[in-house]
Amino acid sequence: MPTLTINGREVTVPQGATILDAARSLGVDVPTLCWYPQLPIVGNCRICLVSVAGSPKLVPACATPAADGQVVTTESVAAVENRRGVLSMLLERYPVHDIPDGGSRNEFEALVRRYNVPTTKRSPLPLRTGDERAGDPLIQHDMSTCILCTRCVRACADIQVVGVLDVAQRGEHAEIIVGADGNPEHAGCTWCGECVRVCPTGAIHDLIPLAKLKAESAAQPERTVRSVCPYCAVGCQIDLSVRGNDIQRVRSPWIEETTPNIGSTCVKGRFGFDFAMHRDRLTKPLIRRGWVKRDGTWRFEPSPDDVARWGRRGGPWREIREEATTRKQRPKFNPLQSLRLADAPLGDPRDRVATPKEWYEPFREATWDEALDLVASQLVRLRDERGPNSLAVFSSAKCTNEENYVLQRLVRGGLWTNNIDHCTRLCHSSSVSAMQRAMNTSAASGSMREVEHESDVIFILGANTTESHPVFGAAIKRAQKRGATLIVADPRRIELAQRADIHLQMLPGTDVALLNAMLHHVLECGLEDKEFIRTRTHGFEAVREAVAPYTPERAETITGVPAHLIREAAERYARGPKSSTLWAMGLTQHHTGTDIVTSLLNLLLCCGMIGRWGAAMMPIRGQNNVQGASDMGAIPMSYTDYLPVTDPSVRRMYAEAWGVPEERLSLTAGLKVTEIVKPESGVVGMYIMGENPIISDPDVAHAEEWFRNLEFLAVQDLFLTETARYADVVLPGSSFAEKTGTFVNTERRIQLAHKAIDPPGEARADLDILIELSNRIGLPAPFADASAVMDEIARVTPSWRGVSYARLEGSGLQYPVPDAQSPGTFFLFDDEFPTADGKATLTPVEFMPPAELPDAEYPFFMNTGRQLYHWHTGTMTRRATGLDSREPTPTVEINADDARALGIADGDPVRITSRRGSVVLSARVSPRVARSQVFLPMHYREAAANLLTRSDVLDPYAGIPEFKVSAVRIEPVTAERVEEGNGKRSTALGARPAAAESWSD
Amino acid sequence: MGGGHAPGDTSHGDRGHAHHDAPYEPVFVGAVKDELTEILGRYPTKMAALLPALWIVQRERGWVSDSAMAEVAQLLDLTPAYVKGVVTFYTMYHQHPVGKYFVQVCTTSPCGACGAEKVVEAFLKHTGCGELGATSPDGRYTVIEVECLGACGFATPVMINEEFIESVTADKVPELLTQLP
Secondary structure (H helix, E strand, O other): OOEEEEOOEEEEOOOOOEHHHHHHHOOOOOOOOOOOOOOOOOOOOOOOEEEEOOOOOOEEOOOOEOOOOOEEEOOOHHHHHHHHHHHHHHHHOOOHHHOOOOOOOOHHHHHHHHOOOOOOOOOOOOOOOOOOOOOOOOEEEOHHHOOOOOHHHHHHHHHOOOOOEEEEOOHHHOEEEEOOOOOHHHHOOOOOOHHHHHOOOOOEEEOOOOOOOOHHHHHOOOEEEEEEOOOEOOOOEEEEEEEOOEEEEEEOOOOOOOOOOOOOOOHHHHHOOHHHHOOOOOOOOEEEOOEEEEOOEEEEOOOHHHHHHHOOOOOOOOOHHHHOOOOOOOOOOOHHHHOOHHHOOOOOOOOOOOOOHHHHOOEEEOOHHHHHHHHHHHHHHHHHHHOHHHEEEEOOOOOOHHHHHHHHHHHHHHOOOOOEEOHHHHOOHHHHHHHHHHHOOOOOOOOHHHHHHOOOEEEEEOOOHHHHOHHHHHHHHHHHHHOOEEEEEOOOOOHHHHHOOEEEOOOOOOHHHHHHHHHHHHHHOOOOOHHHHHHHEEOHHHHHHHHOOOOHHHHHHHHOOOHHHHHHHHHHHHHOOOEEEEEOHHHHOOOOHHHHHHHHHHHHHHOOOOOEOOEOEEEOOOEOOHHHHHHOOOEOOEOHHHOEOOOHHHHHHHHHHHOOOHHHOOOOOOOOHHHHOOHHHOOOEEEEEOOOHHHHOOOHHHHHHHHHOOOEEEEEEOOOOOOHHHOOEEEEOOOHHHOOEEEEOOOOEEEEEOOOOOOOOOOOOHHHHHHHHHHHHOOOOOOOOHHHHHHHHHHHOHHHOOOOHHHHOOOOEEOOOOOOOOOOOOOOOOOOOOOOOOOEEOOOOOOOOOOOOOOOOOOEEEEEEOOOOOOOOOOOHHHOHHHHHHOOOOEEEEOHHHHHHHOOOOOOEEEEEOOOOEEEEEEEEOOOOOOOEEEEEOOOHHHOHHHOOOOOOEOOOOOOEOOOOEEEEEEEOOHHHHHHHHHHHHHHHOOOOHHHHHHHO | OOOOOOOOOOOOOOOOOOOOOOOOOOOOOHHHHHHHHHHHOOOOOOHHHHHHHHHHHHHHHOOOOHHHHHHHHHHOOOOHHHHHHHHHHOOOOOOOOOOOEEEEEEOOHHHHHOOHHHHHHHHHHHHOOOOOOOEOOOOOEEEEEEOOOOOHHHOOOEEEOOEEEOOOOHHHHHHHHHHOO
C-alpha cells in the first residue's frame, strides 16, 4: 500500500495503482486522452505527463505505478508546457476553424480551452481520413477530427470483444480502419456504439435516425434523464438526451458507475429508442364502431355494412395466415449504402410494417371517459353475468412493477379471478417450476458481475447471449479472455459456440440425455460435491439411480454429441472450482422444459455450484421486466413474492391490504396464457396490457381465430398491434420513456427509470390508466404516483420490504431487501435454501423426445428465436428505423448442404410448412445451423414463425409450449406459385405504396 | 482479439454477400493449407504465424487483397482490421496487384551518389511503366524505389522479384530486362 504525495496532499493507494489512480482518488483532475477506465493502458497520447520529484523527465501518470514516497506535481510548469505542446501538435491536423469561439464540443477541445492553446498553427499535412462509414444509418466517422488515441480500437476489442477497428498505415498516414475492406458487416460489427461512447472528439459519432433532430441541437440536449433500456433483462441503465418532447439520443452512463452494463449498450439499447416517437403511436382511445351508450348501458350495434364486410370483430386486413404466403425477398442492395436516412422524413419507406391505414377503419376515436367507462362496464358485466373466470388478463413483462402490481390487484380484488398471466409463460415458466420444486426459488441466485469476474467455468445452455442479451454476452466474452472456460450447449453454432472451449452441439430437445450423462460421468469420476449433497440436498440416491443408465456413449446416440466431449465438459464443470450455470429459452421452451431444467439443477446441485460468489445459477431472463412482472404476482398461481393464491392466510393478508372482503379473492389458481387461448377455457372477455399474443402465441392461426371470437376485448398498447386490431376498445399507453417506474433485471436488481418525455397526444401513463380503471371497477386504488404504489408493494412483499424510491436511485437494489437498512442481496443460498428444512430437492428425470420429430413428410427440425436487431413481435424494433434497416425482412437460416440439395440459393424465397401452416420468407444460408435444422426468427408479422409451432402439447408443470422443436418441410418458391398469394391480396386491399413494394415483395 | 467471422457467415445482416463480381477463392486449400499448418506448428500462438501467412498469400496471388486479409484473420483467430494494420505497416506486402516482375531499385544516399536515379529512369522507360508504383500496360513490370538494399559497395543494387542484382547502371537495364523469361 504505497503512500505518495500529490500536489501537496498525501494519499495511500492499493498496490498496483497508478499515479493517475492516486490522483483521481484525491479528485485531482489530470487530463487524459488515450486513457479510459477499464481499457488497457497504452500511454500513447502523452497528455497526462506529470512531474515526480527526483525524476529527470516527466512521467505518464496513467502508466506509472504509484510508489511509496513519490512527490507528484500534476500542473508543474514543465507538465503544463508539455501538455500545451501535445495539444498544439494534435491541433495542427485538426479542423480548428470548427471549434466554437470560447467553447468546446468535446473532451479534446475542452482541453484545448483549459490549457489555452492557440488554434492558429496549421500543418502542411492534410486533415486525417479513414473509413467514413458513408451511408451507415447508425454510426458515422469524420476522421478529420481523429487524434488517434485508439480508445475506439480498444473499446471494440476489449469491452465488446469484437475487434472491428484498428490502426492501419503508419506515421503521418496512420488512420482508423473498419475491418479489412471498410465494411463493418464483414468485420463482425454489431452496431453497439461502444466506439461512439469512448471517442473523445466525436470523430466517431452516432447518426440520429430522425431527420428532424439536427446535429447541432442534439449536441446540446436540454436535459439528461436516467432510464432503463426497454429491451432485454440485462437491465442496462441508459441516459436519454431530451430536448422538448423528443428523445434525441441514448448516451451511456459513465463506465465507473455501478450499473449492470458498466454503461455499455447494444445496438437495440443505443439505437432502438425512436419507436417511442413513431407516427404510428396511438394518441387517442379507440372504440370499435358499433358500440353505443343508450340509457346508461353500452350496446354493440354494428352497422350491417360492417358486419357484412368483416363480421363481429374483423377488419379490412389479411389474417396472419394469409399474409404469410406473400413472397418476401431480401433487398438486393445494401440498405446501409443505398438510403440516405438522415434526410428522409420520419415516414421512411423502411416502415414497411408500420400500421396500415386501413387497420384503423373499424374504429372511431373516443374520449377517455367513454373508453374507460366502456371497458369497466363490460368487465363488470361479464364478471357478474358470466362469472369472474369468464375474464382473463394478460399483463406485460414490458411494463413496470407498479403497473403489473396494480393490474393484478385489479384482477384479483376487482374482477375476483386469478386469470392473470403474461409472457413469462412462454419463456421461463418451466425454469420457475423446476427451481420452485428444487429449491423454492424463482430467480437467479447470483449476479452478472460474478460471472464476469469470478467464475472459472461458464456453462451456457440454449442461450444465444451475444444476440439476445448482447451486453451480458460481451461480459461472458471478457470472462473467457480473463481465462474462464466456456462450455456451450446449443444445437446452433452461434457466436459463443464458435468461441467456446467446448461446444456440445446436441440435437434439439435432447438436453435431458446430455445433462443426465454429464451427471453420470461426474458421479463415475467421483467429482460430485459429497459434502454439499449430504448437508444441503434430499433425493440424491434416486437421482444417482436415474442417471446410471445414461452413459456418455448412450447419450451420444441420443444427442449426437461425441461421448468424449460430454466427459470433458462434465469434468471441467465439476472441477470448477467455481462454475456458473446460465440458460435460456433453448432449455425451457420444450414440452419437457421443467424436466430439462430439473436435470440441469441436479447436475448443478450435485456439483455444489451454487451459493458461492462465482458459482451462479442464472436463468437469463428475456424481457426487461419479466422477472418483476412475475415477482409482482402477474401470474395465475401467486400474489407478489410467489405467495400462493391457494393459501387462506395469504389471502387474508392481501384482502386486508386492499380493503376487499376476503371471500372475493379466489382460492383457485387461475388459467395460464396457454390455457386461456383455448376454446375450452371458458374465457369470453379479455384485457391485454402491452402484449401481442397474435404473434407470440404458438399456433397463431388458431390464436387469431380465438381472439376474433371473444365477446369483449380491450387492449392497452402503444400501437394498433396485430392483437389490438381485434379489440373493442384500444387504450393508448405510454412507452418506457414516458413514465416513472421500476424494472427488475435478470439478477434481481430493482432499478428506477425516470420519465423523460410526455406521451404523445392524449395517450396516458399506463399506471394512470390502470388506477382509473381500478377505481371505476370498484376497487379503490388510492395511489398518487408510482412511488406510492411501491410503498404498498413493499408492505405486502416480504422480500421487497426495504425497497423505496429513495433507495433505488443509482444502481438500484438486488432483492431480497428485507428491511430499510439491507444493502440488497448479491447472491443467494450461501448457507441454506428457502425451503422448510433449508435443503434443496433432487428429482430424477428421464429423457423424453420432443413431441414432434422430423419424418419423411416434414424432414426438418425447426427452431425459433431472436435476432440481434429485433425484439419479440417487432412492435417496437420494426418501428425503430435504424434497427429495421439492419434486418428488414424475415429470413430462415438453413445449412449450406441442405440448401444445395434443395436447390436454394442465399436470398431465395422459400416456403416452410408444418402441420399447422406455412410461411414464405427468404433463405439465409448459414454455417450456424446444423444439417436438417432450420431457424426461424419470431419477429415478423408477414412471416410469423408461430404459424408453424404447436400449441396442443404443453409442459405438464409449467404449461410452456414447445417453441423450439417443430417438424417442417422446406421448398423453394417459384414465381408462379407466388402469384396466387399476391393476386388475392391485391384484390382485397388494393396496391400498397410503391416504396413499400420494393422493400418486401 | 479473436473476433474473426467466417467470410461466409451471414448471421448478421448481409455479411458475406457478393461484394466482388466473382466469389472469393480461398488461398489456403490443399497443399497451401498444409504449408500453413506446418508453419503454425513452429509457433506458440497462431498470431505469430501472421507474417509468413501473408507471404504465402502474396506468393500465391501476387498481392494481398482485403478478402485475403479476412481469410488470414479467420484462420489465425485475428480480426480483419488487425491483419490490415499489419499489412499496411510493412512496405513489402502489396496491397494492389503488381506486374509479373517487381523491380526494386535502391535509391538511398550512396546509391544516389552513384547514379541510382538514372537507373530508375531507365527502368521506367524500358519497362513502359512510366511512373513509380505503376504497372506496365503489358502487366509485366512494376518499378519502385526502396531504402537501402544493403549493398552500398556495389551500387546500384536492384531486386527483381527474389533475384538480387548488384552494380546495375542505366545502360545495363535493357539487357537485364530482355534476359527475363
